[in-house]
Amino acid sequence: FKTLRKEMTCQFHGRRASLALTLNFVAFAFALSAVTTSYWCEGTRKVAKPFCTGPPAKVKQWFCIRFNSSNINDSRLVQYIFETGEEKFLLRKFHTGIFFSCEQAADMNGFDCRDFSEIAPENERGVLWLCIVAESLYLTLLFMGGALMTLEQCPCFSVMNKLKLSAFAAMCTALSGLCGMVAHMMFTTIFQLAVAMGPEDWRPKTWDYSWSYALAWGSFGTCMGSAVTALNRYTKTIIEFKYKRRNIEKSLMIKQKMLELDLPEQMWDMYLTADAEAPPELPANGHKPSTGSAYVMEVQDHVAEQQGEAYC
Numbered sequence: 001f002k003t004l005r006k007e008m009t010c011q012f013h014g015r016r017a018s019l020a021l022t023l024n025f026v027a028f029a030f031a032l033s034a035v036t037t038s039y040w041c042e043g044t045r046k047v048a049k050p051f052c053t054g055p056p057a058k059v060k061q062w063f064c065i066r067f068n069s070s071n072i073n074d075s076r077l078v079q080y081i082f083e084t085g086e087e088k089f090l091l092r093k094f095h096t097g098i099f100f101s102c103e104q105a106a107d108m109n110g111f112d113c114r115d116f117s118e119i120a121p122e123n124e125r126g127v128l129w130l131c132i133v134a135e136s137l138y139l140t141l142l143f144m145g146g147a148l149m150t151l152e153q154c155p156c157f158s159v160m161n162k163l164k165l166s167a168f169a170a171m172c173t174a175l176s177g178l179c180g181m182v183a184h185m186m187f188t189t190i191f192q193l194a195v196a197m198g199p200e201d202w203r204p205k206t207w208d209y210s211w212s213y214a215l216a217w218g219s220f221g222t223c224m225g226s227a228v229t230a231l232n233r234y235t236k237t238i239i240e241f242k243y244k245r246r247n248i249e250k251s252l253m254i255k256q257k258m259l260e261l262d263l264p265e266q267m268w269d270m271y272l273t274a275d276a277e278a279p280p281e282l283p284a285n286g287h288k289p290s291t292g293s294a295y296v297m298e299v300q301d302h303v304a305e306q307q308g309e310a311y312c
Contacts, residue, residue, distance in 0.1 A: 016233045017153060023226035024146040024173060030219035031142060031180065034212045035135055038097030038113070041191055043207030045103065049090050094204060097212060098132060098187060101202070120190055121197040127190045134183030141176030142223060145169045149230065163237060170230035177223040184216050 034040070094103040095111075101119055102111040120128045148169035152162050195203060 016229060017149070020169075020226045020229040020233065021146065021149045021153070023222045023229065024142065024149055027219045027223035027226060028139070028142050028146060030215045030222065031135075031139055034216035034219060035098060035139065037212045037215075038100045038102055039095045039210040039212040040097050040187060040216070041207050041213065042093065042095040042210040043204045044091040045094055045203070046089050046205040047092055049088060091205065095210060096191065098128075098135065103202075116194075119198050119202050120194050124190060124193050124197070127186055127193070131183050131186035131190060134179050134186060138176050138180035138183055141172045141179060145173035145176060145226070145230075148172065163234065166230060166234040166237075170227055170234055173223060173227035173230060177220055177227055180216070180220045180223060184213075184220065 092104040094101065096102075096116060096119075099116060100113045101116045102113040104110075105112050117125060117128060146169075148165050151157070152165040152169065157165065195207065
């Protein structure tokens, strides 16, 4: 029964570790995809149709206006457009990310891109740079958290080292989530400022958030899920450790015997991996054996059978 319980405990801890690591990798992939693409926001921009250039085409060019006169300053130009019912405006699609903003070309084939920093209001560009710094910290801390979670799976580390790695991984992942949230909110702010105060040749007629923006917030959600899973696993292990340690110290005065035997490291590992049940009962007379060293070593042998049960 004890062997079965030990196996179930190991599987439970292993599943939690795998879940935290998987969520971390998913969050990193989403964040990297969002930052490197320019589809955080997309919409349309209303622009006047340009005049067609070059010889007349066989197919009507709907994205430009053709005027038969060679003098484009002819006063009949506006009257001609009005009388023929020619649509004077064109809706060009655009999409914007943290680094670039792209708009459909004049011939409606392909996109022309420019730096988003050129579009952001000059007095508010500091918000954009803070957004970029926060996104960089988000990716860096998220990667560090995933690397620590991967190292934690290595069997070459001791129980205490694994606990430390788990704690640092949870902390890095949680901090990365906070940086990501701040970065996403900063981008939302700077984009809305650009819509209201940006250059006239860029301001959109209609716009909405796009799939890169959804990926960014999805990354934040999975990142925080990974942090909570890792922190919950670490906290559960520490609580189990303290409970077992308190029971052992209360019943057998292990702390004093540890100092006498000069075996602090071995006994520390024993605490972490000890069984949560009460230790062996004392002799019937209620007193500890006179040969305390031998008795403590006997208890240590009993507890050593439970290695790996509290933390796998």
